[in-house]
Amino acid sequence: MRDMPDALMLFAAGFGTRMGALTRHRPKPLVEVAGHPLIDHALDLVRGARIARTVANVHYLGDQVVRHLVGTGVAISDESDRILETGGGLRKALPLLGPGPVFTLNTDAVWSGPNVLSALRAAWDPARMGALLALVPADRAIGHGPKGDFTVAPDGRLTRGGDHVYTGAQIIDPAGLADIPDEAFSLNLLWDRLAGEGRLYGMIHQGDWCDVGHPGSIPLAEAMTHV
Numbered sequence: 001m002r003d004m005p006d007a008l009m010l011f012a013a014g015f016g017t018r019m020g021a022l023t024r025h026r027p028k029p030l031v032e033v034a035g036h037p038l039i040d041h042a043l044d045l046v047r048g049a050r051i052a053r054t055v056a057n058v059h060y061l062g063d064q065v066v067r068h069l070v071g072t073g074v075a076i077s078d079e080s081d082r083i084l085e086t087g088g089g090l091r092k093a094l095p096l097l098g099p100g101p102v103f104t105l106n107t108d109a110v111w112s113g114p115n116v117l118s119a120l121r122a123a124w125d126p127a128r129m130g131a132l133l134a135l136v137p138a139d140r141a142i143g144h145g146p147k148g149d150f151t152v153a154p155d156g157r158l159t160r161g162g163d164h165v166y167t168g169a170q171i172i173d174p175a176g177l178a179d180i181p182d183e184a185f186s187l188n189l190l191w192d193r194l195a196g197e198g199r200l201y202g203m204i205h206q207g208d209w210c211d212v213g214h215p216g217s218i219p220l221a222e223a224m225t226h227v
Helices: 017-023 038-048 062-068 085-097 116-123 174-179 188-196 217-225
Strands: 007-011 053-058 075-078 102-106 109-111 131-137 150-152 158-160 164-172 200-204 209-211
Touching: 007 038, 007 085, 038 053, 038 102, 038 109, 038 116, 053 062, 053 085, 075 085, 085 102, 085 174, 085 188, 102 116, 109 164, 109 217, 116 131, 116 164, 116 200, 131 150, 131 188, 150 164, 150 200, 158 188, 158 200, 164 209, 174 188, 188 200, 209 217
Parallel strands: 007 053, 007 102, 053 075, 131 200
Antiparallel strands: 102 164, 109 209, 131 164, 150 158
């Protein structure tokens, strides 16, 4: 089994309800920022990091995402029957992703600065880590509320609560998903287990990040991309 990730899961199945009318007839990954769909901003990161295999899960208006990805080489994990959340979705996609640790990337954010996926790869240490999450300080989380998700210890280990926000990019060893009984579940379940084992780590992204979770974030993200 490989120790270094060379496959990536794009989470593209969500309903995007906070986007209101913008997602009434199109899925959130196809909402445009600076003239490009959000999923294309994510794919730019993937290509820049030279990741060998990419899989996207689809559910809400998934046929539109599938058509958009034709010719990109991205494999599709079909969740049209039932949305499986991040944990269940990743587990279903594992046959397409292959064994060992994988990248995961949300498709509702815009980034600047160093390629976050390349930085995660450089910081990944499979001997110590079960997951490595890319974070930004809460005061640099554009378009996001003031609440943080994690505290980062001096050695990089994470605990819940604090002043750092998870950005939706990580490397994770999915082996622990096998014994979770639910079909649909969040990766938070695995993160909590890894944190208890001292194997949940964080890396601070050395650039800007905008959470494009609602319409008001779009101009913020566009301003960031033009800095």
